[in-house]
Structure formats: structure tokens, C-alpha cells
Amino acid sequence: MKRYIFFLVSLLLFVTIQIVLLRHLAIRNVTPDLILIGVVYFSLKHGPTLGIPIGFFLGLLQDLFAFGLFGANCLIKTLIGFSVGTFQKRLVRGNPMSQIFVVFFACLFQYWSMYWIKIFFGQSPPQVPFFAVIFYPVYNSLLAPLLFWIIEQWEKLWGGGVYAPERDRSAI
Amino acid sequence: MLRLLIIYLSISLLLLIFRTGRTVKVGRALFLYLLAPNPRIVSKLLSETGRIGRSISQLVSAREENKILQERITSLLQEKEKLQETISESKRLKRILNYQEETPYELVSARVVGWTPSLFSSALLIDKGINQGFEKDTPIVAWQEGENPQDPGVADFSLRLNGMAVVGRISESGPNMSKVLLITDANSELAAMVQRSREKGVIAGTGKRFLLLKYLSPTADLEIGDLIITSGMGRTFPAGVVIGSVAEVLRGVGGLEKRARVVPRININQLEDVQIIKK
Numbered sequence: 001m002k003r004y005i006f007f008l009v010s011l012l013l014f015v016t017i018q019i020v021l022l023r024h025l026a027i028r029n030v031t032p033d034l035i036l037i038g039v040v041y042f043s044l045k046h047g048p049t050l051g052i053p054i055g056f057f058l059g060l061l062q063d064l065f066a067f068g069l070f071g072a073n074c075l076i077k078t079l080i081g082f083s084v085g086t087f088q089k090r091l092v093r094g095n096p097m098s099q100i101f102v103v104f105f106a107c108l109f110q111y112w113s114m115y116w117i118k119i120f121f122g123q124s125p126p127q128v129p130f131f132a133v134i135f136y137p138v139y140n141s142l143l144a145p146l147l148f149w150i151i152e153q154w155e156k157l158w159g160g161g162v163y164a165p166e167r168d169r170s171a172i
Numbered sequence: 173m174l175r176l177l178i179i180y181l182s183i184s185l186l187l188l189i190f191r192t193g194r195t196v197k198v199g200r201a202l203f204l205y206l207l208a209p210n211p212r213i214v215s216k217l218l219s220e221t222g223r224i225g226r227s228i229s230q231l232v233s234a235r236e237e238n239k240i241l242q243e244r245i246t247s248l249l250q251e252k253e254k255l256q257e258t259i260s261e262s263k264r265l266k267r268i269l270n271y272q273e274e275t276p277y278e279l280v281s282a283r284v285v286g287w288t289p290s291l292f293s294s295a296l297l298i299d300k301g302i303n304q305g306f307e308k309d310t311p312i313v314a315w316q317e318g319e320n321p322q323d324p325g326v327a328d329f330s331l332r333l334n335g336m337a338v339v340g341r342i343s344e345s346g347p348n349m350s351k352v353l354l355i356t357d358a359n360s361e362l363a364a365m366v367q368r369s370r371e372k373g374v375i376a377g378t379g380k381r382f383l384l385l386k387y388l389s390p391t392a393d394l395e396i397g398d399l400i401i402t403s404g405m406g407r408t409f410p411a412g413v414v415i416g417s418v419a420e421v422l423r424g425v426g427g428l429e430k431r432a433r434v435v436p437r438i439n440i441n442q443l444e445d446v447q448i449i450k451k
Contacts, residue, residue, distance in 0.1 A: 019286035019297065029441070030291070048173055056180045063187075064203055065286075065351070067293035067343065067359060070196065071187030078180045114292055121188065126292040127358035127379025136291055 006158045007054065010151075014038045015061045030135045033107070035062050037140060037147045039077050040084050040106050044099070048085025055081025069121055076113045080106050096145035103144040107137035204346045264445065277410060279313075279447040280304065285349070294357045294379070298446060301345045310342040311409045311449045312352050316438050337414040337437035338362070338402060339446050354440055355383060355415065363405035364415055369393035372403050375415055375434060383416060385432040392430045394421050400434050410449065 018034045025032050035058050043051025059077030063070050084102055111133060115125050128136075190196050286297035300306050313336045340360060343353040353360050360377035364385060371392040376384045385400060398418040404411025420433040 019288070023287040026441075029294075031287070033291070049176065052173075052176050052180050056184065059184070060187075060203075062290060064200060065297070066288045066290035067295050067351070067353060067357065068290070069188060070191040070200065071184050071189075073290070074187055075181065075184035078177070078184055082177050111291070117188075124358065127377075128291060129380050132291060 002158070006155075010038070010154070011054070011057055011061060014058065015065065018062075019065055027139060028131060028135070029129075030132050030139050032143050032147070033136070033140050034147065035059075036077070036080070036106055036110060037103060037144055038151065039081050040099075040103055040144070041148055041151050043081045043084035044088050044102060046085070047088055048082050051081030051085030052078055053081075055079070068126075069118060069123065072114060072117045075117065076110050079113070080109060083109075096148075099144040099148050100141045104137045104141035107140050111136065201344075201346070204344065204349075278450040280306075280450060282312075282350075282446050282448055284443050284446060288351070292379075293359070294354045294377075294440070295340070295343070296352050296354065296443065296446075298350050298352055298448075299348065300448060301348045301350045303347045305450075306342060306350060306448055307345050308342055309408050310350075310451065311413075312339040312341060312446050313337060313413060313449060314339045314438050314443055314446045335414055335437075336447070337416070338409065339438055339440070339443065341408055342448075352446070355436060356381070356440060362409065362415070363403045364400050365403040366392070366394055366418075367399040367401045368395075369398070372405070375400060381435070382419065383434040383436055385418070385434050386424065386429065388430040388432070390424075390427060390430055394418060394430060394432055396421065398432075400432075 014034050018031075022031050022034060039051065039055045039058055042054040055077035056074055059073035059075070062073040062077070066073065084106065111126075111128070118125050187196060280300065282298040282300040284296050285299050288295040288297070298312070316335065316337050338355055340352045340354040340357070342350045344351040355362060355375070355377055356379070357377040358379040362375050363372070364375040365372045366388075369392070371388055371394060373385050373388040373392075376386060378384050388394065396418050400415045400418065402409040402411055402413045402415060414437050416434045416436040418432045419435045422431040422433065424431045
């Protein structure tokens, strides 16, 4: 039960912080994407079994507050949760370089998936300035180690490993 | 795990396909109502965050002071901050009240409580909604004091220095919160005209800092610095509200129309309060 409350509170907290506060950290309109980093964090730490639903629900919340194609963020974040979770075993989770690398590619994946989904559903492609396309993955990947650490501390506040990943469970 | 992925992907695809359906729309409205950040809490959070941020910077700068003086200075500064906040708040309210007396429209102030969490759209969240009588397509304006430094026309006409200008329109309303589609968003289009020559066209967001004025006749009288205002056609906005100034005149595809790059009057990144035009 505790773990469900933890995840529910975390999802709502991430979205609220994203909407209300992170705008103040924007550099030329590029804002840190806590929602994406949250999906990557949980997928990397807990695997795809948790990464998929976390990605889906964070994407859904993002879709609720954003404009554009409703459901597109759900789809993209679910895929990110699955992909990052699947490759988690090949990555050194605590290594900042791994975090930077994964967040960088997750940002690129998100941009290009949105681009193609919009075209597929008959909409004009996203009008994002060239600077933002380049700076968005760079900014977020550089912030990733810090945000990962903050989310980890937040998780520890709830008693740490509130969700035992599958491979650890077998060890237990 | 693959089954889990297929289930969630299928739900996502269904949401995408039926996004304009009634069921999805009702579900969205319900979730928005349940999950929207409480404007009061958000306002408090914003002011607290600002206060905490300033307190931290004060502590860093006061590191070299001795302990007793530091305590005294900190408490004095905190009091000063509270006073400054009160003064700036009262100035802001006074300003809004004065502006409301100057304008021919009935305006209601709303506070910006959030920004949409996406790289692909620009919209903001305000603390007024259906309960206050505001629904979809209600026009939103703001008061620009001073000038937008990107605006090429501000130096030419004293009229342009201060005044009301278009921010966007409500695209979705919750009971106490609304989403505002900004004029800069690529999904935004608005009937507009050139104030000097009365040439009519459509102003569209580009997702960038500039707007695009399009569908003007190839012979339209248009110059750099011309003021662009709402034309009143389309009935979303009343006629005569300032949008921005022409920064560059362009030729449309095949020379069949004239276009212009327009710098919006409002510096959207600085918005804290907006005014809603009561219909």
C-alpha cells in the first residue's frame, strides 16, 4: 500500500513542480523536464515493470496540462519507460555518465517521436526553435545527476526501496 | 512484461485515436478538475519559493559577518523583504485598478499559476475558470509596462509604450483554473489588421518569439514598425487590442500574398498576472 501512495504522491509532485516551479529555471524557454527525468529514473532503478506504468501515467498527466495531441505523451513516455527499463541491466545505474547518456537519448527520442506522431496524425510538425531542439537534451542530461540524486533522497524519505525490483526480489 | 507494454500502448493509442471523442473529453475535464493544482496553494508556494530563494542568497552573502550581527541582519532583511513584497503587491493591485478604469472593456484579473509542461506547446494556467464565468475562447490580455526590447516599433510611437495587449485565449476551463493558449503557440490563429492602413489578415503563432501575419493582399500597405491590432472578426477578441509590431515584411509563397514577421507586444516570459475580457 505504501508503495502505491509513494508513487501517486511522486507523480502528482513531479507534475506540480514541473508546472509551477521549473519555468523559473528556463534558459531561452527550455525548461528542465522533470517528468521525463522521473520516467527515466524509475525505469532505470526499478526496471520496465514499473517504468511502463510510471511512463504512462506521467505522460497522461503531461497530456492533461499541455496542448496538442492528447495521448501522444502517454505513448512516448510508455515507450521510454519500457526501453530504459529493458536496458537497465546493461547500464551502471549509479554512474552519472550513464544517467547523462540515457536522459540525453530519451530527450532526443521524445522530440523525434512527437515529430513523427504529429505527422502521422495529420498535424503540422512541432514548431520548436532549432536552439531548443539542440539545447533541450543537453540541458536535461546535464541536470540529470542532480535530479536523480534529489529523487533518490525523496525515495529514501519514504523508507528507500519501497518497490523491490524483480531481480532483487529473487535475491530476497 | 510484454503484455503490460501492449496494454499500456493500446490505451495510449486509443486515447490518441479517440482524443476528440466525447468520452475522452469528459474524462480529461474530470481529471483536470481532480488534479489541477489549487491556485491558493500554488500562489503560496510561489511566494514561499521566492522567499526561500532570497533567504539562501542572503545567507551566502552574510557568511563573513559575525553571528550576532548576522542574526540581526537576517531578521531585519526578512522584515524588509516582507515589506517590499507588501509594497510591490499593493503597487501591482493599484496598477491593475487604474488600468481597469482606463479600458473600455470589463476586465477581471487572474494570476498565472503555472506553465504547460511541454517543449512542444506554449500555454499557461490561470486561477480563474468556469466558477468565475470564464469558458473556452474567452480572450486574455495583459498590461505591458515599458517595452518589449524586441519590438522594433516601440521607439516610433509613444502610444506603444504602455497599454493592453493580447496574450491569448482560454482553450480549456476547469472549475477554478483555465488553460490559456498563447498567441505565440503554433496552434494559435487570430483575425488581425494593420492599424495604419486597415489591411486585414490573420496572425498566427509560430512556436518561436515571432508571430506571422499572413493572408494579406500582395499590394497591402505594410511597413516595418506598423502596429498590428485585433480586427474583431472571428468574435474572440474585440477590435483594436494591440498584438505587436511588424519587424519584417515578407513575400508569401508565389507572391500571392504578403506576410510579415510580428514581434508580440507582450513579453510572455514576464507575465505574473493577466486580465480576462468579460464577454
